[in-house]
Amino acid sequence: IKDSYSNDLNVLDRSIFEDALLFKLNADMDRATETESNIYSSLLGNMMEELPEQPHQKAPNLLITIRVSFETMLERIKKRGRSFEQIANDPSLYSYYKNLNERYVQWYEDYNESPKMVIDGDKYDFVEDPAAARKVLAMIDEKLIELNLK
Numbered sequence: 001i002k003d004s005y006s007n008d009l010n011v012l013d014r015s016i017f018e019d020a021l022l023f024k025l026n027a028d029m030d031r032a033t034e035t036e037s038n039i040y041s042s043l044l045g046n047m048m049e050e051l052p053e054q055p056h057q058k059a060p061n062l063l064i065t066i067r068v069s070f071e072t073m074l075e076r077i078k079k080r081g082r083s084f085e086q087i088a089n090d091p092s093l094y095s096y097y098k099n100l101n102e103r104y105v106q107w108y109e110d111y112n113e114s115p116k117m118v119i120d121g122d123k124y125d126f127v128e129d130p131a132a133a134r135k136v137l138a139m140i141d142e143k144l145i146e147l148n149l150k
Contacts (some may be wrong), residue, residue: 015063020044021107025100059113061149064140067108068121070101117143 003010020041027037048059068076074097077085087093108118119126119136126133144150 012060015060016044016048017059017063017111017113018107021103022100025096025103028099029096061114062140062143062147063111063114063116064119065104065108065116066119066121067105068101070098072122073097073101115143115147 023032023040024037026032027034032040074087077097078087083089085093087097108116117140119139124132124136126136141150
């Protein structure tokens with residue numbers, strides 16, 4: 001995040017704002033206590049507070065979320081092939097992924113730190129399809145122009 005301040009065109013693959021969502025999910029699964037979750041959220045809020053003397057804002061100029069159906073999410077996790085992410089190796093991951101996917105929808109709806117946009121990851125498989133990648137980049141360019149960021 002600190003490195004991204006040097007260039008407004010930097011892209012971060014995951015937002016620090018999502019960390020509280022992930023921590024809360026793990027707390028709800030008894031992997032952390034509610035107290036730990038509250039402390040974490042408080043520390044995160046304090047850390048991300050904008051300061052007038054700071055030359056750059058901490059919130060992104062544009063938050064982009066790739067939204068996929070649960071089925072697509074599972075297919076892509078399987079295809080990625082990381083053994084520790086595979087439901088076949090840990091069946092409890094199914095409910096974890098389901099819960100995570102549902103929470104991301106609400107998290108995005110509640111996010112208000114900066115402008116945002118959603119890319120339909122079911123419609124645009126930009127990793128496998130170069131035409132979809134070009135379309136997604138064009139959509140992002142249009143949004144940046146709309147926001148006077150490009």
